[in-house]
Amino acid sequence: MDSAAPVDPSSTVNSAELSTIPNGGTEPDTLRGRFSSLIANAMENNPYFAAGGGLMILGTGLAVARSGIIKASSLIYRQMIVDLEIQSKDKSYAWFLQWMSKHPHRISKHLSVRTNYVQHDNGSVTTKFALVPGPGNHWIRYKGAFIRITRERSAKMIDLTNGSPFEIVTLTTLYRDRFLFDEILNEAKNIALKSAEGKTVIYTSFGPEWRKFGQPKAKRLLPSVILDKGIKEDILSDVHDFMRNGKWYSDRGIPYRRGYLLYGPPGSGKTSFIQALAGELDYNICILNLSEGNLTDDRLNHLMNNMPERSILLLEDIDAAFNHRTQSGETGFKSSVTFSGLLNALDGVTSSEETITFMTTNHPEKLDPAIMRPGRIDYKVFVGNATPYQVEKMFIKFYPGEEALCKKFVQATANLNVQISTAQLQGLFVMNKDRPKDALEMIDTLRHSSHVI
Numbered sequence: 001m002d003s004a005a006p007v008d009p010s011s012t013v014n015s016a017e018l019s020t021i022p023n024g025g026t027e028p029d030t031l032r033g034r035f036s037s038l039i040a041n042a043m044e045n046n047p048y049f050a051a052g053g054g055l056m057i058l059g060t061g062l063a064v065a066r067s068g069i070i071k072a073s074s075l076i077y078r079q080m081i082v083d084l085e086i087q088s089k090d091k092s093y094a095w096f097l098q099w100m101s102k103h104p105h106r107i108s109k110h111l112s113v114r115t116n117y118v119q120h121d122n123g124s125v126t127t128k129f130a131l132v133p134g135p136g137n138h139w140i141r142y143k144g145a146f147i148r149i150t151r152e153r154s155a156k157m158i159d160l161t162n163g164s165p166f167e168i169v170t171l172t173t174l175y176r177d178r179f180l181f182d183e184i185l186n187e188a189k190n191i192a193l194k195s196a197e198g199k200t201v202i203y204t205s206f207g208p209e210w211r212k213f214g215q216p217k218a219k220r221l222l223p224s225v226i227l228d229k230g231i232k233e234d235i236l237s238d239v240h241d242f243m244r245n246g247k248w249y250s251d252r253g254i255p256y257r258r259g260y261l262l263y264g265p266p267g268s269g270k271t272s273f274i275q276a277l278a279g280e281l282d283y284n285i286c287i288l289n290l291s292e293g294n295l296t297d298d299r300l301n302h303l304m305n306n307m308p309e310r311s312i313l314l315l316e317d318i319d320a321a322f323n324h325r326t327q328s329g330e331t332g333f334k335s336s337v338t339f340s341g342l343l344n345a346l347d348g349v350t351s352s353e354e355t356i357t358f359m360t361t362n363h364p365e366k367l368d369p370a371i372m373r374p375g376r377i378d379y380k381v382f383v384g385n386a387t388p389y390q391v392e393k394m395f396i397k398f399y400p401g402e403e404a405l406c407k408k409f410v411q412a413t414a415n416l417n418v419q420i421s422t423a424q425l426q427g428l429f430v431m432n433k434d435r436p437k438d439a440l441e442m443i444d445t446l447r448h449s450s451h452v453i
């Protein structure tokens with residue numbers, strides 16, 4: 001057969017061709033040798049085979065090269081690039097987005113808006129919009145380094161505690177610049193904490209977690225709350241004494257917690273005092289209202305054991321836990337926190353930090369004596385309606401320098417022969433801002449919403 005002639009690929013090899021293959025060994029060797037030469041011959045002489053083989057080798061070569069490049073680049077990536085992942089459930093997530101919204105050197109094409117209400121020291125509230133990076137890729141330049149920021153939102157996963165989509169922000173930069181991550185996070189944290197500096201953060205429960213209730217509020221100052229003589233000072237000195245004595249508690253193996261009960265009629269300043277105390281101590285407040293219908297024993301226990309740091313726990317209306325799940329005559333609520341649930345939660349707080357719990361009630365007669373045990377309630381105080389001492393202090397606070405009118409006002413309130421709450425007094429003074437005489441003349445209006453003594 002002519003070596004240059006095309007060969008029908010479908011043609012079979014016949015015995016004559018096999019006999020032309022040189023044979024130099026044993027029988028199997030002979031066969032293998034012949035077969036190899038046949039293939040080589042066919043490849044060499046057959047242009048279809050030759051072209052296909054070439055392509056195959058080229059393809060294989062390219063595939064090997066490609067996987068080599070991928071492996072090499074991922075190796076280089078691993079060696080030279082570093083990632084930081086921040087998940088939306090982490091505290092620093094919101095801090096970072098806020099930081100990013102203020103960062104001047106950034107390239108962002110997808111932005112999201114975050115609306116905040118900011119309370120100023122004079123009490124006014126303004127709205128602030130922050131343009132934070134939206135889902136997608138963004139680049140920033142920070143201290144000379146380029147950092148890529150990828151914000152991803154999962155379409156399938158949601159945060160079960162609050163129903164929001166699960167998100168991740170990933171920061172990527174060169175390995176040599178990895179220390180910048182720490183600096184960015186610290187900067188973001190400081191900015192976030194600074195915005196709450198001098199303010200009180202109020203947390204309320206949202207499902208099983210604590211959530212900030214609105215924006216941090218300007219601290220309420222202690223002198224702005226007027227309680228009867230000595231009450232504020234006594235509580236404050238007890239709290240300070242407790243906070244100084246952590247070692248005393250740990251040396252004796254006593255849980256480091258203290259419970260306070262403020263009881264008395266509505267509008268006497270119980271909640272206001274606790275807020276002012278938190279401001280004085282530079283603490284935040286976690287407020288739980290036990291008459292809330294959807295609060296269960298388990299949730300109460302979980303929340304009390306997972307409070308944000310430096311917080312006072314305020315349990316309002318604790319008498320609600322003593323309603324034994326029956327209808328309340330006045331408010332019609334049904335509480336799902338039980339008495340034993342409340343006791344367990346109070347006994348079970350196992351924070352390593354000091355735990356200060358304030359409880360309030362308008363109905364101390366409904367409380368079971370078991371709650372008065374030390375460790376649950378260690379200090380109780382009656383915060384009542386306005387005494388002459390409080391009436392005088394409040395009048396002068398609203399109308400400084402009006403001592404003569406103040407005397408008349410105090411006498412006039414005594415003559416009314418009714419119980420007046422400090423909240424009612426405040427209402428009258430606010431209505432007659434800068435008009436102390438009018439306040440005196442309108443004193444009879446307090447009678448309508450008061451209890452006769």
Ligand SMILES: Nc1ncnc2c1ncn2[C@@H]1O[C@H](COP(=O)(O)OP(=O)(O)OP(=O)(O)O)[C@@H](O)[C@H]1O
Pocket residue numbers: 224225226227264265266267268269270271272273360361362422423424426
């Ligand atoms: N002793 C007080 N000194 C200054 N302000 C007071 C005082 N008592 C009441 N107020 C004012 O009245 C309003 C209601 O007060 P607050 O909520 O503190 O009362 P409360 O005793 O906690 O009432 P409740 O038992 O209904 O929760 C607040 O605006 C507060 O500023």
